[in-house]
Amino acid sequence: DAGVIQSPRHEVTEMGQEVTLRCKPISGHNSLFWYRQTMMRGLELLIYFNNNVPIDDSGMPEDRFSAKMPNASFSTLKIQPSEPRDSAVYFCASSFSGITGELFFGEGSRLTVL
Amino acid sequence: EDQVTQSPEALRLQEGESSSLNCSYTVSGLRGLFWYRQDPGKGPEFLFTLYSAGEEKEKERLKATLTKKESFLHITAPKPEDSATYLCAVQAMEYGNKLVFGAGTILRVKS
Numbered sequence: 001d002a003g004v005i006q007s008p009r010h011e012v013t014e015m016g017q018e019v020t021l022r023c024k025p026i027s028g029h030n031s032l033f034w035y036r037q038t039m040m041r042g043l044e045l046l047i048y049f050n051n052n053v054p055i056d057d058s059g060m061p062e063d064r065f066s067a068k069m070p071n072a073s074f075s076t077l078k079i080q081p082s083e084p085r086d087s088a089v090y091f092c093a094s095s096f097s098g099i100t101g102e103l104f105f106g107e108g109s110r111l112t113v114l
Numbered sequence: 115e116d117q118v119t120q121s122p123e124a125l126r127l128q129e130g131e132s133s134s135l136n137c138s139y140t141v142s143g144l145r146g147l148f149w150y151r152q153d154p155g156k157g158p159e160f161l162f163t164l165y166s167a168g169e170e171k172e173k174e175r176l177k178a179t180l181t182k183k184e185s186f187l188h189i190t191a192p193k194p195e196d197s198a199t200y201l202c203a204v205q206a207m208e209y210g211n212k213l214v215f216g217a218g219t220i221l222r223v224k225s
Contacts, residue, residue: 004157043158043201043215056210091157100211101146101203105157 002026004106006092012112018080021109023092024073031100034067034077035091037108043091049075050097082113117141118204120216127223130191135200135219138184143207147185149178150201152218158201192223 005024013019025032033048047057049069057067064083069075079086089110093103121136139147146165150158162171164180171178175196177188187200199220203213 042217043203045212048212056212093157101148101163101205101213102160103158103213104160107155107157 004092004094004104006090006106006109008109009107010110010112012114013082014114015083016081017113018078019082019086019111019113021077021090021092021111023075023077023106025075025092025094026104027073028096029094029104030072030097031095032069032075033093033095033103034075035093035105036088037091038088046077079111082111084113087111087113117206118202118214118216120200120202120219122219123217124220125222127189127192127221129193129223129225132188132190132192134189135187135221136184137187137202137216139204140183141204141206141208141214145205145207147180148203148205148213149185149187150203150215152199152201161200189221192221194223194225197221197223 007022030051034046035043036046037043046059047067048055052069065079067077089108091105091108093105095103117140119138127133146163148163149161151161152158162178167182169180175190179186199218201215201218203215205213
């Protein structure tokens with residue numbers, strides 16, 4: 001079975017540009033999570049969805065960040081406009097609802113904003 | 115104040131040299147404590163779930179234990195392939211269903 005699929009794996013962009021990260025969760029999972037990992041702050045939850053509905057977006061740093069889940073097999077995380085401090089590895093993870101501690105992570109999207 | 119603290123930050127072991135990693139937490143209403151392994155350039159990989167004090171889980175050379183204040187990940191006779199960052203995370207009533215991760219312990223096992 002394919003795991004969580006993220007794209008792009010690497011993204012280098014200039015400050016002010018729009019960035020869109022994509023995620024395909026594991027089929028049958030109905031919870032989806034977006035995390036950000038940096039050396040300074042570790043793994044931080046940005047937002048999570050249950051049955052395609054955003055449940056908690058309190059971790060989204062500011063209005064420049066937005067996330068959507070139009071259907072059960074696809075989600076996007078958008079940053080507009082991007083800033084150098086957004087440079088990080090962004091992970092998408094999915095899980096069966098009700099077993100939300102056992103997450104299956106993608107390989108991440110490494111974002112560098114110059 | 116950090117709710118989840120892992121120690122040590124980094125640990126170097128010789129192959130076969132057993133040791134333990136610590137994860138202490140200060141949350142109330144613990145729902146579960148989770149251990150993950152992360153290899154460089156990869157996403158975290160789930161290892162164990164612990165729900166109550168006294169519970170233990172084992173997988174190959176790894177054993178996780180839980181008390182009311184902390185969890186230990188014991189590594190018995192480690193091999194170089196056990197080298198990775200080990201992350202613990204807690205799920206607690208005060209956070210809803212969210213996981214709060216510790217900073218991790220970087221383990222290097224030399225042959």
